Structure formats: structure tokens, C-alpha cells
Amino acid sequence: MNRTTLSLIAGTAALAAITGFAALDTPSASGASPAKAAAELPVERTSLLCPAPSISDIADTSYTSFTPVTQGTGSGGKAELRAATEQSADGTDSSQKGKGTKKGADKAGKPVLTPKAPGTPATGDASGSDAPALVGTADGKFAPGWTVQETTEVAAGTGRGLLGVTCTPADTEFWFPGASTAAERTDYVHLTNPDDSAAVVDIELYGKDGVIKSSFTDGFTVPPHSSKPILLSTLTDQRQPDLTVHVSVRSGRVGAAVQALDDRAGGDWLAASTDPAGSLVLPGIPKDATDVRLVAFAPGDADADLKVRLASPSGPFTPAGHETLHVKGGMTTAIDLGDVTRGEAGSLLLTPTDQSVPLVAALRVVRGKGSDQETAYIPATAPVGRRATSADNSAKGSTLSLTAPTATTQVKITASAGSAGGTPVTKTYTVKAGTTQDIPAPVPAGLKGTYALTLEPLSGGPLYASRTLSATQSGVPAFTIQTLPTDRGLVAVPEADEDLSVLQK
Structure with a gap:
């Protein structure tokens, strides 16, 4: 047999071995097998990275882990969250390999949290400025849809308030429109490397006039099992209120998030924008927002011209004075929308006026x-x-x-059992096309502790969502917002067919 034949046979055999569900059918008389839809199967392993929570000595941080109950997962598996310094790339405790150091929330070498069962949240906590970045691994029944939230309360000082971030998988590229090097801001990009080899990372800043020259041209090396915070103001002497941060990985992979801290207006985590796209949805502007600022960036040389609309409870409308937005290629553009929601729930919709040009965006x-x-x-x-x-x-x-931008959508929302007790509750909601609906989150019966929410669209068009956590701290309306994209619980696995005709070619 020639090399091509061997490769085809090896590829088919490997796919069948990986999925465990490959169908092996005899070829049809015509020599071609009918196309089959990919099966959606639960993921078998998930890894998440949580950045070091705070530089404040008076910070109090809680971690909440939750895995929805997913059919087809079997009975085995486990999940745990450990300090990055104690987690090896294969998910084992690296302190057992002579590599680990113990500090912060994981001083005793024990996991920060270890969930007991899917369907019930598990919690852990940390305090002070020495709490480390964490690496989480889950397999088996704990892997599909595993979600970890890091929430920090800081009572005073720069960035005081409520800071929240959803822990994310490692990746090789991130876009953060909305960062700043203004005098009143202290913004860090946190890089966490979960692997056994060092990662080399480039950080580029784009301002209103394009790329900002940096003296750090050789990239940043993030050692294995470690986290490195990079203060953005050390990369340039330019003080710009609106920046886009581009994180790209030359070798390895990292988790990345920007911690944006303001001297007077509190702070929060800025999560990465979704991949550049011609149309964008930014869901969940609080109805009592007093100021909303849009920051957008178009990678590449092409300019983007966009329609700007707000999806309100009664339908979409155009904010007065901001009907369109022109974003020059390679330059960061920002506009102040003020109190655009005017007492109603709202989500921002950006769509091309003519030619679609990929861009990223965020709201402050x-x-x-x-x-x-x-x-x-x-x-x-x-x-x-x-x-x-x-x-x-x-x-x-x-x-x-x-938010349902294009078509009316029905969604089932399940409130899990509480971390310390309670009975799950499920409710169904309908979101009309072009609208945003704020709903008080369903609460489990007899709730004790914290709980999780699972959203499952039942019919209609695409649904976008976010969750706002609110708390009052000394009269300050502290809050944090996390968007809710897919939880990556299921993966499409194509069915493999045995095609013996390749042996004759």
C-alpha cells in the first residue's frame, strides 16, 4: 500500500479510538457512504485558569465551582482547583513531583475546593494580596460545562468594590478593548501558564492613533505553573484613557484577563472579547447605569462602519446622536453613551452598515x-x-x-441546589425578537449558600446573556457583570465509517 492509503486507514482508526462511538458500516454499492451528522457528546476533560484575585491586603475572595448534570457521562471523575504552582499539565499534583511551592489560598497543599457531585456547587475562599492564581482540572462526569467563578470584595483603596471573573481555558490569542493607561487607572494583564514548559507571550497596545510602540519587543516569558501580572503603564509612557490590548502567544498557551482598577470609580475584571466578528452583541447593561462607554477596535487595515442600536424591553432603538460608529482599521475608537438605558434593561447591538469588517468591543x-x-x-x-x-x-x-437580537427565543433556566442546601427550581422564559429582558434569577427552594444557574434555549434564534452580581458596600452600589457564552459541555464528534475501497486505490 502507498503512503496515502496508510494515512487514510490510520486516520479512520484513530478517530474511532478517540470517540469510542464510531460507526463502522460497509460501503454502499456506489462506493460512497452517506453523510452523517456529527454526534454531540459530553466532553471528558476540562481545564480552567483563575487569575490571582487582588493586590489588596484587605481583599476577600470566594471561589464557586459548578458542573451541570449531563446525560451520558458515566459515574466516574473528579474536579479540583489548586494553586498554579502545584498543578502539572497532566492534572497531577506537582508538589508530589518535587516541583510545587505552597502559598496563598493553598498554603497547606490542599485543593482550594473539590466538588463532591455534579448539580451542587462547591465553594472555597482566600484572603489578602498573596492569594495565587489557580488551575482547575475536571474529568469524567465533572467535566461537561464545568464553571468556576472568582469573586472578590475590596472594601477600600484603588479598585475597591466587587470584582468578578469566570475562570477560562488556556488559549493562544486574546483581545481586550477597554483597558487604559490613564493616570487614575492601574491596569494589569494577568498571564497564567498551566503547562510544564514556559510560554512566550507578546502584548501589543493599540490607542486612538494605532499601535503604541513598546520597549518590550522580545515578549514575556511565563514560567511553567506560574502567573505573571504585567502593569500596562510600564509598557509605554503614553497615558491614554482607551486602549485595546492584544495578547498573542508565540509558544505554549496561557490564560489571560485584564484587571482594571480606578482610583475613584472602583474596578473589575475585563474579560476577553469574543473573536473578531462583523456583528457583535454586548448584553446586560444595568438599568440604573449612570455612564456607559463603548470601546471598539478593528484588527487589520480595513475600516468598520456600524449601526449602533440598543435592545430594550420594548424593542431595538438607536441612541440619539450615536446612530452609527466609524472604527478605523488598527485604531481604538471610543464613544460615551451616557445613561443610555434610561431606567430600562438594555444590550448593545453592533451590525455593519454595509461591508462586514471583523472587530472586537467592550463596554465600561x-x-x-x-x-x-x-x-x-x-x-x-x-x-x-x-x-x-x-x-x-x-x-x-x-x-x-x-437578549434575542434576531428572533423570539424560549429558554429554560434551572436554579441548582444551594452549596449548603436547597432544592432545584426550573422556569421557562420567552424573550421577544430585538429585546432585552432582565429577570430576577430563579432561586432554589430552601436555599442555603450560593447556587448556580443553567440556561438552555429551547427554540428560536440565538440567545445572548449576562449575569450581574450586586452588593452595597458603605453606600456604594458595588457590582460585577459576567457574560454567559456556551459552557463547552458538549463537543461535536463526526461519525467514522470504514471504507474498504481505499485498499483498492
């Missing part, structure tokens, strides 16, 4: 006034897909924002 959202301001961020996000999961919800402080 402020609640309160004067010295009682607090800030959060809403990046453009992917739709819910088959299912999305939100961890760390409270009985009174959680609000879900649901």
Missing part, C-alpha cells in the same frame, strides 16, 4: 455618582448555544439579562 459601565461610583465591564460575547452556566449566585443580588 458605571453605576452611582461622585465618590459613590463603581465600575464593571461587558465584553462582546458569543451566544449561549446549547447551554450556558453561571456560578456564584445569591438570593437577592443576582440579575439575569437575556
